[in-house]
Amino acid sequence: MVSTALNYVNGTWKASGSGQTKESSNPADLKQEVGFYQNSTAEDLDQTVQAAKEAKKGWSKLTGAERGAFLYKVADIMEQRIDDIATTASKEMGKTLAETRGETNRGIAILRYYAGEGLRKVGDVIPSTDADALMFTTRVPLGVVGVITPWNFPIAIPIWKTAPALIYGNTVVLKPASETALTCAKIIECFDEADLPKGVINFITGSGSVIGQGLAEHPDVNGITFTGSNSVGKEIGKQALSRGAKYQLEMGGKNPVIVAKDADLQLAVDATISGAFKSTGQKCTATSRVFVEAELYDEFKDLLLKKTAELKVGDPLSDSSWMGPCASKAQLDNCMYYINKGVEEGATLLTGGNKILSDEGFYVEPTIFECEDHSQTIAQEEVFGPVIALFKTASIEQSLELANDVEFGLSASIFTTNISSMLSFIKDMDAGLVRINAESAGVELQAPFGGMKQSSSHSREQGEAAKEFFTSIKTVFVK
Numbered sequence: 001m002v003s004t005a006l007n008y009v010n011g012t013w014k015a016s017g018s019g020q021t022k023e024s025s026n027p028a029d030l031k032q033e034v035g036f037y038q039n040s041t042a043e044d045l046d047q048t049v050q051a052a053k054e055a056k057k058g059w060s061k062l063t064g065a066e067r068g069a070f071l072y073k074v075a076d077i078m079e080q081r082i083d084d085i086a087t088t089a090s091k092e093m094g095k096t097l098a099e100t101r102g103e104t105n106r107g108i109a110i111l112r113y114y115a116g117e118g119l120r121k122v123g124d125v126i127p128s129t130d131a132d133a134l135m136f137t138t139r140v141p142l143g144v145v146g147v148i149t150p151w152n153f154p155i156a157i158p159i160w161k162t163a164p165a166l167i168y169g170n171t172v173v174l175k176p177a178s179e180t181a182l183t184c185a186k187i188i189e190c191f192d193e194a195d196l197p198k199g200v201i202n203f204i205t206g207s208g209s210v211i212g213q214g215l216a217e218h219p220d221v222n223g224i225t226f227t228g229s230n231s232v233g234k235e236i237g238k239q240a241l242s243r244g245a246k247y248q249l250e251m252g253g254k255n256p257v258i259v260a261k262d263a264d265l266q267l268a269v270d271a272t273i274s275g276a277f278k279s280t281g282q283k284c285t286a287t288s289r290v291f292v293e294a295e296l297y298d299e300f301k302d303l304l305l306k307k308t309a310e311l312k313v314g315d316p317l318s319d320s321s322w323m324g325p326c327a328s329k330a331q332l333d334n335c336m337y338y339i340n341k342g343v344e345e346g347a348t349l350l351t352g353g354n355k356i357l358s359d360e361g362f363y364v365e366p367t368i369f370e371c372e373d374h375s376q377t378i379a380q381e382e383v384f385g386p387v388i389a390l391f392k393t394a395s396i397e398q399s400l401e402l403a404n405d406v407e408f409g410l411s412a413s414i415f416t417t418n419i420s421s422m423l424s425f426i427k428d429m430d431a432g433l434v435r436i437n438a439e440s441a442g443v444e445l446q447a448p449f450g451g452m453k454q455s456s457s458h459s460r461e462q463g464e465a466a467k468e469f470f471t472s473i474k475t476v477f478v479k
């Protein structure tokens with residue numbers, strides 16, 4: 001039976017005032033309807049924000065431990081529903097079931113991490129120059145936080161924004177990407193069953209230009225945390241700034257892998273394939289450029305092509321599939337645009353480049369270009385699909401220079417056994433995540449996450465770093 005997701009407002013599931021719903025479809029099975037979600041209106045949004053506003057005083061008065069107890073309950077409930085949530089995510093956006101199960105477990109671990117944050121210190125005692133005074137800092141919540149999330153991590157990202165927002169005393173209005181509205185609704189069902197006070201967590205679906213933009217503009221929304229494309233993120237930042245709201249943007253990436261002549265060849269190839277093609281390359285941390293020192297280039301290229309040819313592309317619900325489809329027709333078209341651009345601009349197509357299984361879904365082959373000109377479009381722009389631009393370089397220094405020669409700075413990897421190459425990379429690579437002998441994707445939940453340059457608004461998510469965005473510091477002086 002195809003389900004219809006309702007909005008969750010003030011502790012109640014309710015339909016949009018528009019009476020309209022939109023369909024969530026399966027990119028791996030064009031004949032399948034996954035379900036429907038509310039096509040909400042600005043009026044629906046205002047009601048949702050008012051519910052969050054009404055709830056914020058009571059929620060912020062609870063202790064961190066009391067708020068944390070709710071998050072532990074949500075995690076326990078979610079743990080009973082891993083397969084349902086993961087299957088829904090795979091059906092909505094095409095990630096393999098193994099990956100969505102892993103992501104659901106990651107969401108559960110994030111909830112438990114932030115539940116524990118409710119018992120950790122919030123401020124510092126700072127010595128005053130006045131012997132009769134006491135000076136210290138404390139932290140207060142922002143108030144109502146708007147959460148706008150993308151479709152590529154439909155479980156982990158809504159949770160890694162919502163959990164810290166809640167534990168630090170904020171109330172939340174969550175707007176998921178339309179492609180993955182039902183997955184997010186299943187996560188909200190777990191919050192509903194944990195009996196959080198009404199209005200603390202609210203969930204509303206609908207188009208980004210109405211509900212997302214409405215959140216960015218709403219005068220009663222005190223903070224906006226967004227993950228998605230640069231074009232949308234920049235608009236949200238402008239709107240939030242214009243009304244004095246705090247905002248946090250995590251956006252695109254164009255992540256390099258550098259392979260030194262002294263690298264472990266097998267490790268470098270396996271990590272490049274995983275980083276570039278897992279999740280069909282639809283990660284902001286995905287590998288899209290690979291720079292290999294000349295001495296190792298031919299061996300690396302041959303092994304990369306051999307192992308890429310072994311990848312099985314197919315139904316994400318099948319255990320035998322290694323890579324699923326693009327998340328939508330728009331994503332497939334976007335991917336084909338860049339593949340055609342690569343050919344037009346003279347890059348050499350070494351493998352892939354074609355749509356496949358077209359009567360079943362939005363599938364594309366894992367694709368590798370050999371490039372010489374780093375100014376080419378496929379070396380500069382984010383493809384957000386399974387496409388690698390491969391370069392031969394004369395040295396580590398040249399590799400590092402090219403790796404930095406893009407407007408993004410999210411994640412970067414180097415494969416080397418040379419300590420000085422590793423240290424130069426750590427120091428000189430302009431990226432928020434620098435990884436040695438490990439793929440460019442895969443962030444741990446307890447560590448700060450975020451980009452440099454055009455990848456981010458320069459705040460950090462995850463771990464203790466999230467506290468900096470979801471709270472404001474107060475300096476207290478007592479005499």
Ligand SMILES: NC(=O)C1=CN([C@@H]2O[C@H](COP(=O)(O)OP(=O)(O)OC[C@H]3O[C@@H](n4cnc5c(N)ncnc54)[C@H](OP(=O)(O)O)[C@@H]3O)[C@@H](O)[C@H]2O)C=CC1
Nearest residue numbers: 149150151176177178208212213228229232250251252284
């Ligand atoms: N740096 C990072 O951590 C990450 C970055 N990304 C980036 O996100 C992009 C792919 O994700 P995608 O979902 O397509 O990104 P989009 O920017 O298109 O959408 C992201 C979210 O913003 C909403 N939205 C769309 N238009 C507006 C608007 N005018 N105002 C407010 N909100 C709006 C969307 O709603 P709707 O779905 O209804 O359109 C969705 O919920 C890639 O560029 C990728 O690099 C993705 C994940 C992580």
Ligand SMILES: CCCCCC(=O)O
Nearest residue numbers: 283284285441442443
């Ligand atoms: C927002 C994107 C997160 C990427 C997490 C990863 O690389 O596993």
